[in-house]
């Protein structure tokens with residue numbers, strides 16, 4: 001099937017992009033097209049206007065600031081995966097990107113596109129939630145920052161306004177040597193995950209946990225931080241963690257049911273995967289000496 005007819009626009013600057021978004025009704029931004037075009041070809045959506053942002057200057061790139069790393073919305077997933085800076089400062093993101101689609105889809109697909117599309121099983125927005133990223137958004141009122149905790153409004157629904165576009169995603173790296181773990185289950189490599197999990201840990205010199213992030217994704221309509229379970233880890237020794245409350249929290253999520261699996265199976269997976277992610281985070285952690 002082919003997409004229904006649409007008008008094509010190709011702005012070169014943020015200003016032109018903003019003006020098009022303000023002027024056009026039923027318009028969609030085209031980034032890598034890896035989710036948008038299949039949805040148009042299947043006629044799930046039928047925008048009258050496509051605004052191709054591939055030529056907008058300076059929307060791609062990975063920049064390091066004093067205490068943050070900013071990734072432009074148009075940065076290709078392949079470039080994020082290949083980045084040594086991301087690998088050393090945001091290793092969880094690199095680890096997760098290995099599981100996103102295929103070489104071909106990562107070559108076109110962008111981190112911003114994935115975070116705007118918001119498939120519940122998408123790894124990149126999920127890692128943004130785990131890392132407490134900030135979304136830098138531009139609209140008629142100027143620039144605003146949306147914290148990850150407010151970005152996810154539901155199934156395929158972000159907090160982005162109709163006339164706004166995502167400019168960049170800002171990450172605050174965890175301390176050097178922090179532990180990170182990632183686990184997901186997909187039927188075939190490159191498929192969207194049926195469920196997944198991530199864990200981040202920091203500990204003091206005495207081996208006691210000082211900071212923890214735990215996340216399940218692909219289970220509910222949006223990625224879910226297990227905040228209470230995170231609190232139970234604080235103060236525990238990394239070599240003898242009581243992970244029962246963590247597994248119990250993931251196994252109690254309000255899991256989705258679909259043609260692939262039942263809600264019960266997804267909940268079971270959520271428990272298994274958070275345990276694996278947490279174990280990996282304990283293994284990858286380098287203790288401060």
Ligand SMILES: Cc1cc2nc3c(=O)[nH]c(=O)nc-3n(C[C@H](O)[C@H](O)[C@H](O)COP(=O)(O)OP(=O)(O)OC[C@H]3O[C@@H](n4cnc5c(N)ncnc54)[C@H](O)[C@@H]3O)c2cc1C
Pocket residue numbers: 028029030031032033034035036037073074099100101102105108109110111112113114116117119121122123124160164165166167190191192193
């Ligand atoms: C075969 C295949 C396998 C895949 N497997 C996976 C997988 O395992 N995991 C995974 O996470 N993804 C997977 N994907 C999806 C892929 O990661 C997409 O690249 C991603 O979801 C969308 O990014 P995109 O740049 O292609 O965005 P597009 O498809 O161009 O756009 C997606 C949506 O975001 C909006 N948008 C894009 N950029 C912006 C912006 N800067 N501001 C505002 N709105 C914007 C668009 O209007 C559209 O609504 C797969 C895709 C395919 C085709």
